[in-house]
Amino acid sequence: EPMTEQTPVTHASAKIVPQLPDMQTVTEVKHFTDRLFSFRVTRPASLRFRSGEFVMIGLMGDEDPATGKRKPIMRAYSIASPSWDEELEFYSIKVQDGPLTSKLQHIQPGDGLILRPKPVGTLVHDALLPGKRLWFFATGTGFAPFASLLREPQTYEDYDEIVITHTCRELGELTYGRDLIEGLKTDELLNEVIGEGFWKKIKYYPTTTREDSPKMGRITDLMRSGEAFTDLGVPPLSPETDRAMICGNLAFNLELKEMLESYGLNEGANSNPQQYVVEKAFLD
Ligand code: A2P
Numbered sequence: 001e002p003m004t005e006q007t008p009v010t011h012a013s014a015k016i017v018p019q020l021p022d023m024q025t026v027t028e029v030k031h032f033t034d035r036l037f038s039f040r041v042t043r044p045a046s047l048r049f050r051s052g053e054f055v056m057i058g059l060m061g062d063e064d065p066a067t068g069k070r071k072p073i074m075r076a077y078s079i080a081s082p083s084w085d086e087e088l089e090f091y092s093i094k095v096q097d098g099p100l101t102s103k104l105q106h107i108q109p110g111d112g113l114i115l116r117p118k119p120v121g122t123l124v125h126d127a128l129l130p131g132k133r134l135w136f137f138a139t140g141t142g143f144a145p146f147a148s149l150l151r152e153p154q155t156y157e158d159y160d161e162i163v164i165t166h167t168c169r170e171l172g173e174l175t176y177g178r179d180l181i182e183g184l185k186t187d188e189l190l191n192e193v194i195g196e197g198f199w200k201k202i203k204y205y206p207t208t209t210r211e212d213s214p215k216m217g218r219i220t221d222l223m224r225s226g227e228a229f230t231d232l233g234v235p236p237l238s239p240e241t242d243r244a245m246i247c248g249n250l251a252f253n254l255e256l257k258e259m260l261e262s263y264g265l266n267e268g269a270n271s272n273p274q275q276y277v278v279e280k281a282f283l284d
Pocket of ligand 1: 210
């Protein structure tokens with residue numbers, strides 16, 4: 001029988017190994033605490049994204065005993081690597097009974113990861129009007145999109161000053177962010193593109209709430225009392241000069257959003273750039 005366009009071409013191997021679409025390969029895994037880890041995967045050649053955006057990633061779930069079928073378990077994850085990086089990095093919580101992270105925390109280099117190459121999100125430069133000082137407000141794994149934006153040259157081209165606040169329960173949860181910020185000093189690409197000493201534009205303000213550290217308390221309380229502004233040597237936020245991106249747990253996002261509104265900042269979006277933007281950090 002002659003072959004037509006409708007005749008499916010099946011190779012012998014295709015029958016044995018099912019073709020899984022959107023499959024990437026894990027290249028590196030780093031564990032920080034019993035609750036946090038980061039990993040890197042190959043980047044699909046076609047994937048373009050703006051620093052600060054997120055994608056859906058996941059793994060195949062267990063077999064459903066009723067149907068005998070396996071379904072992918074997908075969650076939204078901020079891309080923690082910058083748009084120019086040849087690989088993709090993610091920063092994740094480990095939830096022992098979490099549908100995805102209970103499995104994801106065991107991935108090893110060489111393993112497959114499902115990645116839908118459709119980046120979206122509001123924590124992007126395009127959603128903010130020009131300003132002088134850019135604030136990144138994070139709790140926990142909400143640091144991830146800022147790990148991307150801090151390695152993006154545009155961040156330093158567009159602003160005179162970048163203030164990063166990161167509130168975590170324990171000291172160990174600050175390691176990923178602190179190491180990343182420390183690493184910027186010797187980042188060859190950024191030093192070359194932005195100029196030696198670009199990292200002096202950064203003011204880093206890490207705080208803990210449940211373990212002793214040099215600065216304790218929730219950033220919201222530290223701003224309300226004025227202590228954070230005194231420590232940082234910057235005035236309270238103003239709609240003329242300050243722009244902000246928020247990424248943390250739901251309660252944090254809502255509280256901070258209200259505070260920024262009280263300083264006179266308005267929420268922006270891709271279609272309507274304003275003074276601040278918000279995104280919820282992934283929780284399994
Ligand atoms: P706290 O320990 O006082 O709850 P989580 O791991 O639960 O997502 O929390 C991450 C960090 O965010 C913790 O340090 C937590 O402080 C802090 N946090 C939780 N809710 C708020 C909020 N409404 N405003 C500011 N910080 C918050």
